[in-house]
Amino acid sequence: MEVTIERLGLHGDGIAPGPVYAPRCLPGETVEGEVVGTRLDAPRIVKPSTERVRAPCPHYKSCGGCALQHASDDFVSRWKQEIVRAALAARGITANPDGIETSPPRSRRRAVLSARRTKAGPFIGFHAPRSDAITRVPGCELLHPDLMKAIPALEALVETGASRKGALRLSVTLSQAGPDVSISGGKPLDRILASDLARIADEAGLARLTWDDETVALVAAPVQAFGNAMVTPPPGAFLQATAEGEAALLREARRAVGPAARVLDLFAGCGTFALPLAEGSEVHAVEGDAAMLACLDAGWRGAAGLKRVTTETRDLFRRPLVAEELNRFDAIVIDPPRAGAEAQMTEIAASNVSRVASVSCNPVTFARDSRLLLDAGYRLERLVVVDQFRWSTHVEIAAGFSRD
Structure with a gap:
């Protein structure tokens, strides 16, 4: 069977009318092969896209660690930014990313x-x-x-x-x-x-x-190293995938927070944002994992020149900080897991906090949560896509919101 790929799905498969899903194919390509159900698992490229490139890794055909090495870097960058635009548009939000920060090859730590x-x-x-x-x-x-x-x-x-x-x-x-x-x-x-x-x-x-x-x-x-602080995370604890990606997210968080005197860091982890931001602001870090917060606190106590950092162990899905608690802060940094933070964003929308730095690893839940802020009078000032999972379908976002 011969089909023409119209677009890529969120998992990187080429999608032809039917729909028919074909792995590692690109829009505009004509491919052929046996279709079983809705999948064409061994496509032969009849007419390749101009965006198709030779995969830089010799293991690409047999390895599942990467999904998009057959596509040019420019194509992947445009595609990931379009994923974010489409997710926002589905919530009635018109916004274009202010660029993309892509980590280099051989940088995953x-x-x-x-x-x-x-x-x-x-x-x-x-x-x-x-x-x-x-x-x-x-x-x-x-x-x-x-x-x-x-x-x-x-x-x-x-x-x-x-x-x-x-x-x-x-x-x-x-x-x-x-x-x-x-x-x-x-x-x-x-x-x-x-x-x-x-x-x-x-x-x-x-x-x-x-x-x-x-x-x-x-x-x-x-x-x-999180800024001037040295932290020993618990075994297997979360860490941003690349140093370049972490630097990009932190840079956008700093931009969004601005000169805030008191910053609240939600889903703080081991201090990726809290500790560098403490160089200029007092920070209250909230996280559900007590072990990670203990490491954050030890890192702060061992660092010189940081302003006060306090910690609070709290399940932000079951018990989000309410508006009255949020109003003690001048700015908020929030970096939830893929499920997003709908309950917490609802409380932020009801608060008096003027600046929010929102970091997300899921464009769909980011769009849902952003809608809550925009409906409450916030403005989306800046939006950057951060691609630290190079050659994957993973997309991360750093955004800044403000209101008077």
Whole structure:
């Protein structure tokens, strides 16, 4: 069957009339292949798009770590900005992004890898598209070179601690002291296994190794720099995917907050925004995870030259700060998970706070929550797309709102 791709879906598949979904195809391309149900899983390109490029990674065909290496950078940038425009338009909001900040190749400092121990040895990499098979990725164009250097150590850990029955999940984060590794799904930890794993971590220069939530090696504190503060996050804690992406989000948050004397940081995590903003403002950081807030507080107490930072452990989905509580602040930074923060945004809309920096990893919930602010009299002053998950379909947004 021969079809012509009309557009890309949110997951990066080409969509032809029917609809027919074809992976790794681009608008305007004519492709052919066998359609099963609504999918054409092995398309042959009959007429390629002018935006099609040679994938820079030799593993692209078999690896599911990237989804858009077959498209030019310009195309991906335009497409991601259009996703944001369309999500806003669906809520009756007309706005154009003020550009896009794209992280460079080999800049991902945080990744979740899969691994198995087989008769042929350990396999570590990303899952193949729509498959449980694991693709090894030597020379990966996505991961930071210092993470790639840790692969031999990860292989030794898998060989030592994995059973033959299931896959391991490896969360690997680059810290200033070296890779911070958290592994789940391996053998039950006993004294001998813990000793063997700790020896591998020490010899490889891993900063920290956590095995099923138990720290078995701490060679050096896996610190992250948030402004002038040095923070040691809990194992597997959230961190922005690239240093470049974090810098772009922080720059937009600073712009939106302006010279506010008192700033509220909602969904504060370990202090990505709170601690740098404390260089010029008093900050109250609110987060549902007490362990992350404890790390934020320790980082603040160990830093010089910061203004007062206070913390509050609170489930902002079940118990958002109400308008009366919000009115104590001059500006708000909010960075919720993909579900957005509808309940909290409703309270912000009812408050007297004049400036809001909104960071989002989901254009659909961002548009929904933005509508609440605009209906309450806020203006959308600036909107930037931040693409720190290069070659993926993931889209992040940093926006500034204000009202008199």
